[in-house]
Amino acid sequence: MSEPKIQFVDLLRQYQNLKPEMDAAILRAVGRGDFILGEDTREFEKEFAAFNQAPHCIGVADGTDALHLALLALDIGPGDEVIVPTHTYIASALAISNTGAKPVFVDCEPDFYSVDVKAIERALTPRTKAIMPVHLYGHPADMDPILQIAKDRKLAVVEDTAQGHGATYKGRLCGTMGDIGCFSFYPGKNLGAYGDGGAVVTRDAGLAEKISLLRNYGQKVKYVHTMKGFNSRLDTVQAAILRVKLPHLAKWNDQRRAAAARYGELLAGTKLGLPKVAPYANPVWHLYVVQTDNREGLQKALDAANVSHGIHYPIPVHLQEAYRELGHKQGDFPVTEALAPRILSLPMFPEIRGDEVERVASAVRGFSP
Numbered sequence: 001m002s003e004p005k006i007q008f009v010d011l012l013r014q015y016q017n018l019k020p021e022m023d024a025a026i027l028r029a030v031g032r033g034d035f036i037l038g039e040d041t042r043e044f045e046k047e048f049a050a051f052n053q054a055p056h057c058i059g060v061a062d063g064t065d066a067l068h069l070a071l072l073a074l075d076i077g078p079g080d081e082v083i084v085p086t087h088t089y090i091a092s093a094l095a096i097s098n099t100g101a102k103p104v105f106v107d108c109e110p111d112f113y114s115v116d117v118k119a120i121e122r123a124l125t126p127r128t129k130a131i132m133p134v135h136l137y138g139h140p141a142d143m144d145p146i147l148q149i150a151k152d153r154k155l156a157v158v159e160d161t162a163q164g165h166g167a168t169y170k171g172r173l174c175g176t177m178g179d180i181g182c183f184s185f186y187p188g189k190n191l192g193a194y195g196d197g198g199a200v201v202t203r204d205a206g207l208a209e210k211i212s213l214l215r216n217y218g219q220k221v222k223y224v225h226t227m228k229g230f231n232s233r234l235d236t237v238q239a240a241i242l243r244v245k246l247p248h249l250a251k252w253n254d255q256r257r258a259a260a261a262r263y264g265e266l267l268a269g270t271k272l273g274l275p276k277v278a279p280y281a282n283p284v285w286h287l288y289v290v291q292t293d294n295r296e297g298l299q300k301a302l303d304a305a306n307v308s309h310g311i312h313y314p315i316p317v318h319l320q321e322a323y324r325e326l327g328h329k330q331g332d333f334p335v336t337e338a339l340a341p342r343i344l345s346l347p348m349f350p351e352i353r354g355d356e357v358e359r360v361a362s363a364v365r366g367f368s369p
């Protein structure tokens with residue numbers, strides 16, 4: 001007689017809340033038949049640019065492509081280096097290696113899990129072309145010192161904002177501080193499609209124009225190709241779905257903040273390491289990540305209470321087999337390596353109910369009083 005499962009992210013609950021509006025929007029897009037770069041894609045680009053107070057937004061196929069095309073638009077390729085934290089999802093690094101450039105990994109700092117600014121300084125070489133901060137878990141990276149390094153060394157800054165839609169750093173929106181901000185609309189992200197999707201935002205009209213060519217076979221006019229591009233467009237039906245959701249994003253982020261605050265109250269006094277918020281940050285809680293000395297025990301306690309959980313991420317990117325050619329070993333990035341076996345993500349989504357947060361917390365407390 002176990003209690004109902006608490007999902008890690010319950011996408012269906014959100015759909016049920018939006019159903020009439022969502023179904024109508026999808027049918028409207030299908031009925032219009034403009035499936036590729038149609039009206040909803042164009043309108044969503046305008047609306048997402050406005051949300052981010054950014055002059056330009058280009059929809060692309062997914063978040064990995066957003067990062068990849070951003071780097072290509074900045075002329076980054078073989079022989080170049082891009083500095084990226086190793087404590088991130090592997091897509092940040094893949095976007096760099098997919099250009100032919102080398103991802104140069106750096107550690108994170110232990111308080112907010114953001115890229116360590118001192119480590120960025122140590123990783124600079126004459127081949128460094130860009131820095132890719134990641135607003136991991138929805139908590140902004142410490143951007144001012146990163147932007148200063150970039151300015152002094154004439155480097156580009158590409159923000160991986162795949163987990164940070166609407167997060168702010170000293171009041172400035174994540175994704176709008178560097179040269180290009182890159183977003184993912186993977187279903188579980190703070191703004192998620194019903195499939196893959198992504199976008200870039202930028203102040204720079206030239207970069208925007210280049211990315212809009214790169215995502216569409218290098219053509220502006222059909223069959224006239226001014227560069228070797230890709231097929232990486234934000235699908236019209238996905239854009240229609242995102243247009244229904246975008247007006248709710250700020251409220252959903254507030255609901256995540258409320259759930260995070262409640263977790264904080266209920267888990268205070270346990271032996272868990274709870275997430276901290278930097279004085280400069282207004283995070284959007286893509287994930288609620290705790291630290292524990294006994295992860296296996298905590299996982300078992302949550303399983304017994306029918307509570308889903310995750311690990312973001314169990315193997316640091318520099319230790320992935322995919323990057324063995326870089327020759328990294330255990331010990332290279334001690335902060336990230338110490339986190340990897342300790343972190344665990346609790347259920348977090350806007351629609352999680354108070355009683356569910358309480359059930360999760362009591363399962364955790366039962367394990368770690």
Ligand SMILES: *Cc1c(COP(=O)(O)O)cnc(C)c1O
Pocket residue numbers: 062063064065088089091092134160162163183184185186196197198
């Ligand atoms: C999700 C994610 C990506 C990749 O986005 P996709 O849309 O899945 O390609 C990149 N970086 C980070 C930090 C992510 O969380």
